[in-house]
Structures are given as structure tokens and as C-alpha cells.
Amino acid sequence: MRSWPGLLAVLLTACGGVAAPAATPDPVEGNVTVFAAASLTEAFNQVGADFHARHQGAAVHFNFAGSSTLVTNLTNGAQADVFASADEPNMAKVTAGGLTAAPPQIFATNKLEIVVGAGNPKHITGLADLAQPGLIVVLAAPAVPAGHYAGQALQAAGVKVTPASLELDVKAVVSKVALGEADAGIVYVTDVRAGGARVAGAPIPDAQNVVARYPVAVLKGSSGAVAGQAFVDYLLGADGQKTLARFGFTGP
Amino acid sequence: MLFFLLPLAGLVARAPWNDAVGQLSAPESRLAFQLSLLTSFSATALAVVFGVPLAWLIARVRFRGRNVLRALVTLPMVLPPVVGGVALLLAFGRRGLLGPLLAAAGIHLPFTTAGAVLAETFVAMPFLVITVEAGLRSMDLRYEEAARTLGAGRWYLFRRVTLPLVLPSLLAGSVLCWARALGEFGATITFAGNFPGTTQTLPLAVYLELETRPDAAIMLSLVLLLVSLAVLVGLRDRWLGAG
Numbered sequence: 211m212r213s214w215p216g217l218l219a220v221l222l223t224a225c226g227g228v229a230a231p232a233a234t235p236d237p238v239e240g241n242v243t244v245f246a247a248a249s250l251t252e253a254f255n256q257v258g259a260d261f262h263a264r265h266q267g268a269a270v271h272f273n274f275a276g277s278s279t280l281v282t283n284l285t286n287g288a289q290a291d292v293f294a295s296a297d298e299p300n301m302a303k304v305t306a307g308g309l310t311a312a313p314p315q316i317f318a319t320n321k322l323e324i325v326v327g328a329g330n331p332k333h334i335t336g337l338a339d340l341a342q343p344g345l346i347v348v349l350a351a352p353a354v355p356a357g358h359y360a361g362q363a364l365q366a367a368g369v370k371v372t373p374a375s376l377e378l379d380v381k382a383v384v385s386k387v388a389l390g391e392a393d394a395g396i397v398y399v400t401d402v403r404a405g406g407a408r409v410a411g412a413p414i415p416d417a418q419n420v421v422a423r424y425p426v427a428v429l430k431g432s433s434g435a436v437a438g439q440a441f442v443d444y445l446l447g448a449d450g451q452k453t454l455a456r457f458g459f460t461g462p
Numbered sequence: 463m464l465f466f467l468l469p470l471a472g473l474v475a476r477a478p479w480n481d482a483v484g485q486l487s488a489p490e491s492r493l494a495f496q497l498s499l500l501t502s503f504s505a506t507a508l509a510v511v512f513g514v515p516l517a518w519l520i521a522r523v524r525f526r527g528r529n530v531l532r533a534l535v536t537l538p539m540v541l542p543p544v545v546g547g548v549a550l551l552l553a554f555g556r557r558g559l560l561g562p563l564l565a566a567a568g569i570h571l572p573f574t575t576a577g578a579v580l581a582e583t584f585v586a587m588p589f590l591v592i593t594v595e596a597g598l599r600s601m602d603l604r605y606e607e608a609a610r611t612l613g614a615g616r617w618y619l620f621r622r623v624t625l626p627l628v629l630p631s632l633l634a635g636s637v638l639c640w641a642r643a644l645g646e647f648g649a650t651i652t653f654a655g656n657f658p659g660t661t662q663t664l665p666l667a668v669y670l671e672l673e674t675r676p677d678a679a680i681m682l683s684l685v686l687l688l689v690s691l692a693v694l695v696g697l698r699d700r701w702l703g704a705g
Contacts, residue, residue, distance in 0.1 A: 278674075279673060281673070282673050346573065348573075351656065353673040353674045373657065374572075374573035374655060374660075375573050375655025375656050375657050376655075376658075376662075376670075377655070377656065378656070378669070386655070389551060389555060389557060390555070390556050390557035391551060391556055391573070392573075
């Protein structure tokens with residue numbers, strides 16, 4: 211009520227150019243349940259807070275986990291309004307199950323980086339260093355997008371690594387390195403940034419790196435479809451993209 | 463009643479019966495089986511070795527802080543296992559309290575089978591301790607007194623009187639402890655990680671297979687469920703009911 215221009219902007223963003231309905235109250239209300247890849251944790255928490263600031267009547271609830279875990283939940287009947295995956299194969303399983311209300315859209319891309327302890331005590335400078343004997347390397351499980359991508363990168367680099375553990379999501383890889391239990395892991399650029407001072411990163415050259423494409427889709431039979439669509443629109447809009455970029459994601 | 467029966471029925475209904483043997487004999491499943499048997503029995507053995515003296519101490523010896531000790535021992539029963547795993551990392555991990563000491567001794571626990579055993583022991587031992595403690599408490603002390611007046615030494619007394627009397631509780635406690643160790647998930651994945659053949663026990667395999675090969679996950683779940691059921695039915699008839 212305080213700022214009419216603000217509300218107008220909201221309506222324009224939310225409706226994406228379609229003629230705004232004459233109704234004065236914000237049509238975007240209720241709860242939006244978003245199932246999102248673990249790597250989106252920090253960025254989406256911010257996007258969710260910004261979205262709520264725009265639409266006071268709408269609250270976003272997140273369930274962050276490895277994309278493959280989320281797919282298992284969804285195909286077994288978990289109720290959610292929006293699904294954001296860290297890769298296309300996992301989204302394809304949801305689409306194949308007839309669970310999406312609209313075709314998925316890519317909203318962000320990401321790249322891999324080697325995560326090491328703060329100060330890089332083992333002097334790791336590239337993927338080849340991960341094959342050093344005695345080095346404890348942790349990866350995400352192959353079903354998890356980050357694990358799948360890491361496998362591709364290692365293959366591109368021609369490096370064979372024997373991981374000590376295959377974690378259930380990418381954040382677990384970061385925390386094993388942050389706690390000092392593992393010497394290195396392969397995660398997203400954004401995870402290294404989100405890891406803060408406890409970790410450092412060693413870049414992977416483009417020739418060996420992969421481009422992780424993140425698709426998002428509104429789910430069928432969702433109780434908060436209007437608000438869910440508004441969240442996706444916000445994510446794809448300028449403000450959502452700006453926030454994602456702030457957390458290190460690149461555009462679609 | 464239905465609430466407890468339906469999940470079981472769900473597993474049975476969705477189980478790939480045509481290919482049950484195939485799913486269970488897949489390399490991943492077999493590795494997880496072998497590892498789970500090894501770790502759960504090792505954890506039970508450790509729990510017996512350390513848990514029986516502990517139970518005896520709590521049940522028989524009066525000392526200050528006994529209640530605190532009992533609370534401490536039973537803590538892993540109510541603690542979320544993942545929290546237990548984090549606590550283990552902070553104690554026995556590379557940067558943990560004992561980390562430098564263990565490293566100096568050349569022992570590395572996280573990401574090893576020994577770490578999985580440790581995690582299972584931590585979570586499962588309380589079941590043995592409280593069962594044995596209850597057995598020791600409910601025991602008729604006059605037998606021990608009679609033996610003592612007849613000149614039995616401490617060790618002889620324990621071996622020939624106390625142990626046989628507490629044996630049913632010890633067996634029941636060991637089985638409960640073993641079953642809990644077999645089902646351990648949270649502390650194991652947090653402390654020991656997940657790698658096939660090293661730390662990927664049956665419950666971890668179930669979780670991951672559910673995402674890639676659901677049929678295998680269902681068969682493994684069914685096996686775990688049958689084991690649990692067998693344990694409970696066996697315990698009820700043999701020991702718990704007879705007590």
C-alpha cells in the first residue's frame with residue numbers, strides 16, 4: 211500500500227507483459243513450495259526473500275537436496291509447486307512422469323571448480339593433482355548432477371580419481387572439505403563462493419569444464435500454481451537474474 | 463494396526479519378484495550386504511566388550527555422577543544420528559579433538575570401514591547397555607551373595623553366577639544392538655561417508671539405489687525389513703515375553 215509504483219512494477223513483472231488484471235489485491239499469494247537443487251541453497255534463499263518482499267501475501271518454502279533425491283520424492287508423490295534441477299536429465303525424469311505443467315526453462319548456468327581447504331594446503335592447481343596418492347578426494351554420487359558433471363570433467367581431463375566417498379548432494383562435498391576431512395572435491399563455482407572463508411577454489415579450465423544448465427518448471431496439480439508461476443517469472447526476470455549473478459551463477 | 467502393516471504391504475506389492483535374485487545378487491547389492499554384515503557384527507562385538515562392563519558399572523556400583531553417566535550412555539538413542547555423526551567427526555575426524563593423536567598413530571577413521579563400525583557402535587551400543595543393565599538390576603542378588611559366602615572369587619562369581627543369570631539379557635541386548643547397527647544411516651554417512659565396498663552399508667545403498675535402480679532398493683529394503691521382523695518376533699518369544 212505504501213508504494214504504488216512498486217506494486218505496479220510487481221504486476222508488470224509477474225504478468226510478463228500480459229494485460230494486468232484490474233483487481234487491486236495482489237493475486238500472488240499463498241505458499242509456494244519449491245524443490246531445488248542443493249547448489250541453489252544460498253541464491254534461492256535470497257531470491258525467496260526478495261520475492262516475499264514483493265508479494266507480501268506469498269511465502270516461499272524451499273526443500274533443498276540433491277536433484278536426484280528430489281526427483282525420487284516427486285515421482286513418488288511429494289507435493290511441490292516448482293522444481294529447479296541442477297541438470298536436465300533429472301528434470302527430464304519429472305517431465306517424463308507427466309508432472310510438469312509447462313515445459314522447463316533454463317534459468318541459470320554454472321561451472322565446476324575444485325574445492326580445497328582454506329589456503330589450499332595441498333597446493334592443488336588442477337584436476338590432474340586430484341590423482342595424487344594419499345589425497346582424500348570426495349565427489350557427489352553419480353546420480354547427483356554435481357557427481358555426474360564431475361565425472362565428465364575428469365574424463366575430459368583424462369584423470370582417474372578414486373574418491374573416498376560419494377556424497378548425497380554437492381553441499382555435503384563442500385562440508386567434508388570445510389571440516390578438513392577431505393583434501394579436495396569437485397563442486398560448482400557457486401558452492402566455493404558460498405563456502406566462504408573456510409574453503410578455497412582451484413579453477414578448472416574451460417576445455418575440461420562442463421556447463422551445468424539449470425532448468426525450472428511449474429509442477430502440475432500444484433495448489434499454488436499462480437504463485438509458483440510468479441516465482442518462476444521472477445526468477446527468469448531481471449531481478450532474479452541479478453541475484454543469481456551475485457551468487458556466481460551465469461545466465462541461461 | 464494398518465498404519466504399521468501398509469508400508470510393509472507396499473514393499474511386498476512393489477517388489478520385483480521375477481527378478482528378486484537378480485536384484486539382490488547385483489554387485490552393488492552384494493557389496494553392501496557383505497559390508498553390512500561385517501560392520502554390524504563388528505559393532506556388536508565392540509558393544510559387548512565395552513558395553514557389558516559399562517552396564518555392570520551403572521547397575522552395581524554406587525558413585526557420584528552415575529546418573530550422568532547413564533544419561534551419557536543412552537544419549538545416542540535419542541540423538542538424531544546425523545548429529546551423532548557430526549559429533550564423531552569433531553571428536554575423531556582429522557581436525558577433531560583426537561584427530562592429531564589418531565593421525566600420529568596412523569589411524570584414519572573417516573571414509574574407512576573402521577569409521578563405519580565406529581559410527582554404528584556409537585548409535586547401537588546403548589541398546590545393549592540398557593538391556594544388560596536392566597538384566598543386572600532385576601537379578602536376584604541372593605545367588606551372588608550365596609556364592610560369595612561359599613568363597614567364590616570375584617572373577618569366578620562373575621563367570622559362573624552373574625553371567626549365566628544375565629545371559630538372556632545379554633543375548634537380547636546384542637540382537638537389538640546388532641539390528642540397530644544394521645539399520646544405521648545418519649551417523650554412518652556423516653562420519654564415514656559413502657563408498658561402495660568401504661562404507662556403503664545396506665541402508666546407504668537403499669537410499670542411493672532408490673534414485674538409480676528402484677527395484678534393487680525395494681528388494682534390499684525388504685530384506686532389512688524381514689531381518690528386523692525376525693529379530694523382534696524372535697526376541698518376543700524367547701526373552702522379552704518370558705522375562
